[in-house]
Each structure stands twice: as C-alpha cells, then as structure tokens.
Amino acid sequence: MGNGTSIGRVRGLGSAHHGAHHWLVQRTTAIGNVVLMAWLLISFVMLGDFGYDSVTKWLTQPVAAVPMILLVISLFWHARLGLQVVTEDYVHDTGTKFAVLSALNLATIGGGAFAIFSVAALAFGGQA
Amino acid sequence: MKTRPLSPHLQIWRWGPHMLVSILHRATGDGMALVGLGVLVWWLGALASGPEAYATFQAAMGSPIGLVVLVGLSWAFFTHLMSGLRHFVLDIGAGYELTTNRFWSIASPAIAVLLTMAFWAVMLTK
Numbered sequence: 001m002g003n004g005t006s007i008g009r010v011r012g013l014g015s016a017h018h019g020a021h022h023w024l025v026q027r028t029t030a031i032g033n034v035v036l037m038a039w040l041l042i043s044f045v046m047l048g049d050f051g052y053d054s055v056t057k058w059l060t061q062p063v064a065a066v067p068m069i070l071l072v073i074s075l076f077w078h079a080r081l082g083l084q085v086v087t088e089d090y091v092h093d094t095g096t097k098f099a100v101l102s103a104l105n106l107a108t109i110g111g112g113a114f115a116i117f118s119v120a121a122l123a124f125g126g127q128a
Numbered sequence: 129m130k131t132r133p134l135s136p137h138l139q140i141w142r143w144g145p146h147m148l149v150s151i152l153h154r155a156t157g158d159g160m161a162l163v164g165l166g167v168l169v170w171w172l173g174a175l176a177s178g179p180e181a182y183a184t185f186q187a188a189m190g191s192p193i194g195l196v197v198l199v200g201l202s203w204a205f206f207t208h209l210m211s212g213l214r215h216f217v218l219d220i221g222a223g224y225e226l227t228t229n230r231f232w233s234i235a236s237p238a239i240a241v242l243l244t245m246a247f248w249a250v251m252l253t254k
Contacts, residue, residue: 030216037209045251052179052182059175072172076165079157079160115169118175122176
C-alpha cells in the first residue's frame with residue numbers, strides 16, 4: 001500500500017465494503033426476531049402452565065423445537081451485530097476493540113450453541 | 129459570536145423525544161442482549177438438565193427480583209420492537225417530516241408500555 005502517489009497513499013484506507021452486508025443482516029435478523037418472538041409470546045400465553053412437564057411436552061414437539069432453534073439463531077446473531085456496533089462506537093483503541101469483539105464472538109456463538117444443543121437434547125429425548 | 133462547543137456531548141444538547149427513542153433503542157437492545165439472552169440460555173439449559181435444575185430456575189424467576197427482571201425484559205422487548213419498527217419506516221425513507229417524526233418518537237415507547245401491560249394482563253388472567 002502506498003507508493004507515494006496521491007492515489008497510492010489513500011488506496012485501501014476507505015470502506016471495507018462490509019457495511020451494507022452488516023446493515024442488511026441486522027434487518028433480516030430483526031424480521032426473524034419479530035416473527036419468532038411473536039410466536040414465542042403467543043406460545044407462552046397459550047401454554048399457561050410453566051411447570052417442567054408442561055413446558056417439555058410443548059418444546060419437544062418439532063413444531064416448537066424448530067422455531068425455538070431458529071429464534072436462538074436469529075436473536076444471537078442480531079445481538080452480536082448490535083453489540084458490535086456499540087463496541088465500535090465506544091471502544092476506540094484497536095487492541096481493546098479486537099479483544100472485546102473476539103469475546104463477543106465467543107460469548108454469542110458459545111451461548112447460541114449451548115441453547116440450540118439444549119433444545120435438540122430435549123427434542124431427541126436424551127437428558128443432557 | 130459566542131464560543132460554542134464544536135462537538136457537544138449528551139449533557140449539552142437539549143433533550144427531545146427523538147434522542148430519547150434513539151438511546152432507548154440501544155439501551156433496551158443491550159439490556160436484552162446481556163440479560164435477556166442469559167435468561168433464555170438458563171431457561172433452555174435448565175429444561176435440558178432436568179426437573180431439579182428447572183425448579184431452581186423457576187424459583188429464581190418467581191422471586192421478586194426475578195419478576196422485576198422478566199417484566200423489565202418484556203418492556204425492553206416491546207420498546208425495542210416499536211422503535212425497531214420505526215427504524216424500518218425510516219429505512220424506506222418515510223417519516224422524516226418534523227411533526228411526524230416527533231409524533232412517532234413519542235408514540236413508539238408509549239405504545240410499548242401499553243403492549244407490556246396488555247401482555248402481562250393476558251398472562252396473569254389466563
């Protein structure tokens with residue numbers, strides 16, 4: 001980068017061209033959240049009884065387990081993108097920003113994987 | 129001409145509804161990401177771990193602090209939902225007229241409070 005000419009000095013310093021993708025995925029996961037959270041809240045109202053037997057009986061059905069797994073993916077992805085923007089707004093030191101974003105990736109992928117595995121373990125009948 | 133700060137901070141601006149709805153969107157989003165996802169993961173993990181772990185979760189959520197957290201999360205959800213829907217309208221280029229923008233900046237969080245009350249009313253009377 002940079003051979004001393006005016007174009008050479010600025011080349012590569014502009015947008016990484018990932019902004020539009022980030023923006024769009026934040027919206028697509030937002031739509032997913034609206035649809036799936038509506039499903040979850042309606043399910044809560046219809047469920048009524050939040051005892052262990054009642055909730056597991058509901059959640060082990062494919063029609064509940066699949067949207068729950070999709071909800072976990074959509075929520076964690078959306079949260080990861082949102083917290084990334086907050087981090088980029090307030091954490092300016094390059095090294096610290098890298099560390100925070102790495103921790104954010106670990107936490108959201110780890111938490112999401114744990115939640116998905118829990119639903120799958122219930123649905124497949126094995127107690128984790 | 130008076131000396132004015134070039135890049136004022138939050139304390140210097142005069143607060144308006146647009147600023148409130150903007151910061152509420154971020155605050156409720158962060159709150160749900162940090163607390164709400166924790167509760168969700170705990171709930172699903174407790175279900176998968178069996179009745180005893182689930183009883184611990186239920187006891188925690190049924191406690192006064194737990195109920196405050198759950199009601200707070202539901203309020204955060206409806207507030208983020210309403211300001212998020214407002215963002216979708218702004219994204220298509222609509223709703224920037226000053227009076228319209230001001231109206232929905234006030235209406236979004238207000239409708240969210242009503243939705244929160246309606247949700248718990250339905251939940252508790254079922």
